Amino acid sequence: MPKISDVCRHVRSKNAGPFWVTVDLFFRDEELFRRYRDAPALGPELFERLYGTDPGLVKRLPVDTLRVIKISFPRAKPQGWMGERDMHAGQYYARLLDVDIG
Amino acid sequence: MTQADRTQDKVIVLVPTGMLGAGVRREHIRYGIAAGAQAIAADSGSTDSGPSYLARGVSKMNRESIKRDLDILMDEAFRAKIPLLIGTCGTSGTDAGVDWTRDIAMEVARDLGIAPKIACLYSEQTAADLVSKNGRGKITSLPPMGPVTDEVLESCEHIVALMGPEPYVAALQAGADIILGGRTTDTAVLAAVPLLMGAGAGPAWHAAKVAECGGQCTVNPRLGGVLMRVGKDAFEIEPLDLGNQCSPESVSAHMLYESSDPYRLTEPGGVLDVSRADYRWLDARATRVTGSRWEPMPYTMKLEGARGGDFQTMMFIGIEDPDVLAHLNEFHDTLQQVLTDRIKTTFGDEASFFDVSLRLYGWNGTSGRPVPANTPPPRDVGVMFVVTARTQDLANRMAKACNPYFFHMPLRPGIELPSYAFPFTPAEIPRGQVYQFLLNHVVHTKDGFELVRTKWTDLAETTIKVPQNAKD
Numbered sequence: 001m002p003k004i005s006d007v008c009r010h011v012r013s014k015n016a017g018p019f020w021v022t023v024d025l026f027f028r029d030e031e032l033f034r035r036y037r038d039a040p041a042l043g044p045e046l047f048e049r050l051y052g053t054d055p056g057l058v059k060r061l062p063v064d065t066l067r068v069i070k071i072s073f074p075r076a077k078p079q080g081w082m083g084e085r086d087m088h089a090g091q092y093y094a095r096l097l098d099v100d101i102g
Numbered sequence: 103m104t105q106a107d108r109t110q111d112k113v114i115v116l117v118p119t120g121m122l123g124a125g126v127r128r129e130h131i132r133y134g135i136a137a138g139a140q141a142i143a144a145d146s147g148s149t150d151s152g153p154s155y156l157a158r159g160v161s162k163m164n165r166e167s168i169k170r171d172l173d174i175l176m177d178e179a180f181r182a183k184i185p186l187l188i189g190t191c192g193t194s195g196t197d198a199g200v201d202w203t204r205d206i207a208m209e210v211a212r213d214l215g216i217a218p219k220i221a222c223l224y225s226e227q228t229a230a231d232l233v234s235k236n237g238r239g240k241i242t243s244l245p246p247m248g249p250v251t252d253e254v255l256e257s258c259e260h261i262v263a264l265m266g267p268e269p270y271v272a273a274l275q276a277g278a279d280i281i282l283g284g285r286t287t288d289t290a291v292l293a294a295v296p297l298l299m300g301a302g303a304g305p306a307w308h309a310a311k312v313a314e315c316g317g318q319c320t321v322n323p324r325l326g327g328v329l330m331r332v333g334k335d336a337f338e339i340e341p342l343d344l345g346n347q348c349s350p351e352s353v354s355a356h357m358l359y360e361s362s363d364p365y366r367l368t369e370p371g372g373v374l375d376v377s378r379a380d381y382r383w384l385d386a387r388a389t390r391v392t393g394s395r396w397e398p399m400p401y402t403m404k405l406e407g408a409r410g411g412d413f414q415t416m417m418f419i420g421i422e423d424p425d426v427l428a429h430l431n432e433f434h435d436t437l438q439q440v441l442t443d444r445i446k447t448t449f450g451d452e453a454s455f456f457d458v459s460l461r462l463y464g465w466n467g468t469s470g471r472p473v474p475a476n477t478p479p480p481r482d483v484g485v486m487f488v489v490t491a492r493t494q495d496l497a498n499r500m501a502k503a504c505n506p507y508f509f510h511m512p513l514r515p516g517i518e519l520p521s522y523a524f525p526f527t528p529a530e531i532p533r534g535q536v537y538q539f540l541l542n543h544v545v546h547t548k549d550g551f552e553l554v555r556t557k558w559t560d561l562a563e564t565t566i567k568v569p570q571n572a573k574d
Binding site for chain 1: 149150151152153154245246247351354355358359360361362363364365406411412414457459461467468469470471488490536537538539542
């Protein structure tokens with residue numbers, strides 16, 4: 001079973017305003033992008049499990065021209081809260097790399 | 103295609119950097135001006151670095167970096183007789199941030215011997231005004247937040263409303279040489295001049311979105327800013343560095359950056375829709391974009407508000423002891439228990455609220471998530487201790503109470519007390535307050551001016567005018 005790091009050439013994460021995080025999965029080629037564009041393994045439950053977000057608010061936006069799947073979700077806790085470990089969510093992507101994409 | 107063909111009927115804006123103070127390069131500015139730039143525009147703020155800057159009304163960028171960039175930009179803009187627009191002064195765009203930047207600009211003007219006419223645009227709001235608007239149903243929430251209460255509005259230390267381009271356009275029409283804006287959308291400050299000079303709204307807003315982070319839309323983002331040429335139905339984007347490129351991919355990919363929706367961007371007074379945009383090479387360094395659309399909407403301004411809360415004190419140790427490194431999860435859990443008990447037994451009622459957090463850097467400090475089984479031990483970990491309490495004094499005292507246990511806790515009973523590696527003395531570091539953003543709401547206004555105040559500083563009237571060629 002391939003991992004996200006096997007099928008993507010680049011994965012990144014970043015805060016999108018104080019209350020949202022956005023993740024961009026850049027697929028290696030057109031074929032891989034098409035295969036995983038609607039993959040259930042990248043559903044809201046994954047983001048609930050890894051990031052504690054509300055699965056009902058996870059947005060998934062494929063960008064066909066760039067072979068990118070963009071996934072945006074609200075932060076589980078406000079940016080800068082007392083237990084904050086990643087103010088810019090810039091390292092959030094790392095826990096996606098080993099996820100089995102099915 | 104000649105330079106003249108290319109620039110015909112286009113409004114040219116030089117975007118020197120994604121963040122004033124990041125370090126502009128004079129040769130890049132001169133390149134853009136030689137290419138026909140009609141204005142220089144840049145952003146000076148962001149909420150990215152967290153709520154502290156807004157809650158305190160303090161700049162993230164140091165004064166010297168702002169002054170250095172303003173010195174180059176004001177000098178070159180003045181010589182070329184083109185306006186300079188700066189949005190979201192002082193990181194969060196509070197009134198204090200605008201005044202702080204204006205004072206630096208006045209110092210630079212004196213140094214350069216120039217006397218520009220400066221317009222300051224203020225968009226900080228009082229809680230009382232917003233409570234009144236809230237009572238009339240003029241404030242609505244954005245997900246994931248619910249409706250705002252008057253108490254939340256009143257608890258914010260600063261509230262700013264994000265301006266659109268209208269106040270910038272009005273200040274330019276009134277003869278501003280330099281505009282220093284409070285909180286403004288990153289795009290509005292860049293779109294203002296194209297909108298004023300008759301460019302298409304879709305291309306103007308889209309070009310501004312692409313250029314908002316300076317070189318971020320280029321192939322090599324470390325090589326400085328960009329030049330945007332905006333026409334009626336298309337725009338072109340070109341890097342300021344001859345060794346850099348704006349490719350169709352680097353330009354279109356920028357719509358993904360830091361935005362939760364890559365196709366639709368809500369701005370004051372409308373929505374930018376790029377779902378049908380087409381990106382093509384113009385030449386070897388620049389990209390041309392068509393198909394950008396602007397949908398006018400009733401005017402709204404986003405609100406940002408923040409406040410300070412509890413206080414934190416931190417300590418830090420390094421550990422290379424192989425026995426501890428081989429049992430890090432056990433070490434973490436035992437230390438957490440020991441320190442929590444220590445605070446409870448030492449502080450009694452004062453410990454009714456506190457939080458101890460231990461982060462093992464080199465193991466799982468960045469995410470705090472469980473480490474997969476069979477992960478080999480690291481060679482070294484840094485353990486950050488953070489205690490949160492209602493006051494700084496109490497957090498400091500709690501850290502001091504924990505110090506001997508944090509420093510000496512053995513992995514298991516019956517072994518000699520270890521001493522872990524403190525890098526500092528004193529070991530406890532008062533860290534200050536925990537800050538919080540409280541608003542993710544928009545306020546409905548009749549236009550782009552209702553919540554904005556403009557103040558003028560005409561240095562020609564307050565200082566001895568220096569001839570324009572004095573520095574040539």
